[in-house]
Amino acid sequence: MGVTVLQPYPMPEGKSGAYIIDHLGKRLLSLGATHAGQFLVDCETFISTPQHGTPTRAVHVLHNSECPASTFSIIDNGTGKQVALVADNIFDLLMLKMTNTFTSKKQTKIESRGARFEYGDFVIKLGSVTMMEHFKGVLVEIEYKPCITLSYCWEMIREMLQGFLSINVGKEYPSYFTTQTIMNAMGQQQLHKQNDIYEPMDTIKQYLEQFTNYRKHVQMHSAMGGTVGPVMMNTVVGMGRP
């Protein structure tokens, strides 16, 4: 287990998702990577039934085929507090015991699946994202196995993304890892996520961030009558791809 960076692949005009995946896969193979199985990351969100005086809470339940015995969940209490939990797979059955309080939003079930490649110390996954069988985009996951702190290997991961996949990536750390300022009992504190020890939960949180963007895009899309909403602009446009 090393450090993983998740990067949305900007979709060029007029190209299908299958074409992009095929193109990237061929490129990896011809550069010397080997095909090493499949992967799947899925996410289901449960929403609390509205009750008097309490904000709506959302429980996101995710799985990653890289950690097949675990279920990852993140609860968002509606006031900005998030609590993350890693549990055995049985947790999925426990969620079903709470269907009177937490109902699954089936129409937002989303997943990224595809081929897994290995190249030396790197693992590259080309995921095609689908929500309700509808194609949403391509997510590239890249892991550098020997290191557990992003700040030590970001340059290498970046080089890999640029050189192998020709995704133009800025020098700064990806947004998930950038320094955050939080207020707590100890006063104002700076969180330097890029210096923290990387955990499987960090991969999951990056996926949730991207999945949320894709979901929002659908809402924006339908709300704005088919025009591309500003949320999508943040994630795809502006990555400097020619």
Added chain:
Amino acid sequence: MAISSARESLSHALNNRFLPNLEYLLQGSILDSAVEHLMHRLKGLCDNVDTSPETFHDLEVCMSLRQPNTNQPLMLRVRRALGRDAPFQMRYLGQPEVDQRRPTLVRSCMDCACTNGILDFLTEMGFRLEFEYIAKGYMFRKGRMKITVSKLIKIVPGKQDMANEPISQSYIVELSVVAPTGQENVGEEMRVFAEQLKPLVQLEKIDYKRLGNIP
């Protein structure tokens, strides 16, 4: 070959009956003064003879969630080992079934190891603290059976690390097996073992409903 999702593997385990989800249970108690004799008997009967019995010292917290359209709140028990670094254990227990034809009490049971954020997580979900206590004692194994001899200790709220008082002058003895659905012979195996502990301890199916409104 397409990779199967975690949910698919779980339903596969349930449908093919290799997911342990039923607990068979017998319970009894023994006075402090006689517990040494029981320990000797268990050391002789159980698998881990050469090593001394495994000890445990756990804090159990029971959280409940009141759900609309149901009378019974959903209860989840979270166990944390005190003085040992281990994952938290969350346990769901269904309504016990006390069937006259079965030698043991049977209830649905789900065990789930989780990270230490679980209590915070449940609180955010809307769960509230129902009760908590400390269990300290010994665990023995015999095949797939688990035997625990434990002392239940009261908790003075906010003072978990202080010397807390035992709930009674006796130890609770539990014999249990968690097995997949459809393994009826487990009960018989347990009945035979319970016979061997008589007359030191009388292990029985305890019908909680008869004890009144105790969770």
